[in-house]
Amino acid sequence: MLDYKHRDRTHGAAFFAKWIARAARELCDDADIIVPVPLHWTRLFKRGYNQSALVGRALGKITETPYDPMVLKRIRRTISQVGLSADARKRNVAGAFSVSAEGPQKLDGMRVLLIDDVLTTGATVEGCARVLRKAGASEVDVVTLARVSRSD
Numbered sequence: 001m002l003d004y005k006h007r008d009r010t011h012g013a014a015f016f017a018k019w020i021a022r023a024a025r026e027l028c029d030d031a032d033i034i035v036p037v038p039l040h041w042t043r044l045f046k047r048g049y050n051q052s053a054l055v056g057r058a059l060g061k062i063t064e065t066p067y068d069p070m071v072l073k074r075i076r077r078t079i080s081q082v083g084l085s086a087d088a089r090k091r092n093v094a095g096a097f098s099v100s101a102e103g104p105q106k107l108d109g110m111r112v113l114l115i116d117d118v119l120t121t122g123a124t125v126e127g128c129a130r131v132l133r134k135a136g137a138s139e140v141d142v143v144t145l146a147r148v149s150r151s152d
Contacts, residue, residue, distance in 0.1 A: 013051070017058030020115075020143050027141045031113035033106070034060045034067045037128055038074040038097070055145065056115040065113070071103050072128060089123035097127050099135040108136040119144040 021028055036052035044050055053069045060067030076096040084092060099107065112132050116125050119142070129140040 013054035014058045016055045016145050017062055020055065020059055020145075021062045024143045027113055027143060028059070028063045028065065030111050030139075031063070031065050031141065032110040033071075034063075034065050034113045034115060035072050035128075035132070036069055037114065037116040037124055038069070038072050040074040040077040040096075042077055051117045052115045055117070059113075059115065068106065071100050071106050072132065073098050073100060086121040086123065089121050090126075093123050093127040097131045099131060103135045107132060109138050110136070111139040111141070112137045114140055114142045116142065116144045118146045118148055120148045 034056045036050060036056040038053075039047070039050045050069070056069065057067050059065070074096055075098045078092050078096050114125060114128055114132070116128075119125065125142045125144075129142065132140050
């Protein structure tokens with residue numbers, strides 16, 4: 001997972017999408033739109049790709065579900081969540097997400113499948129889901145590639 005996320009091993013995206021399509025079939029079947037957790041533009045520029053977006057795009061093709069990487073935006077640059085406590089992670093992502101100007105129209109009544117790479121405390125996906133629901137999404141389901149257990 002770290003190679004995929006940080007070392008340009010993006011060829012895994014198609015495999016991960018197939019895996020999600022099987023493992024989360026019901027969520028995929030119920031989704032009206034697939035939305036990846038966004039990176040701030042500075043991190044996207046530095047890394048060169050959004051690992052969640054690559055999986056989301058491939059999943060959209062497999063499931064024939066509309067995919068929109070632009071409806072959710074990270075409007076505030078945040079520090080890396082690695083090593084932060086659950087409370088610090090929540091504070092770090094507070095106010096970091098917004099929807100695009102077209103977001104409310106695109107999301108109204110939609111069941112969103114939110115894609116993230118790694119879930120640790122859930123602070124990031126909670127922040128995203130809150131913004132998506134506020135913009136009109138009827139439901140937000142989350143799928144991730146990995147789950148990290150923490151003991152803090």
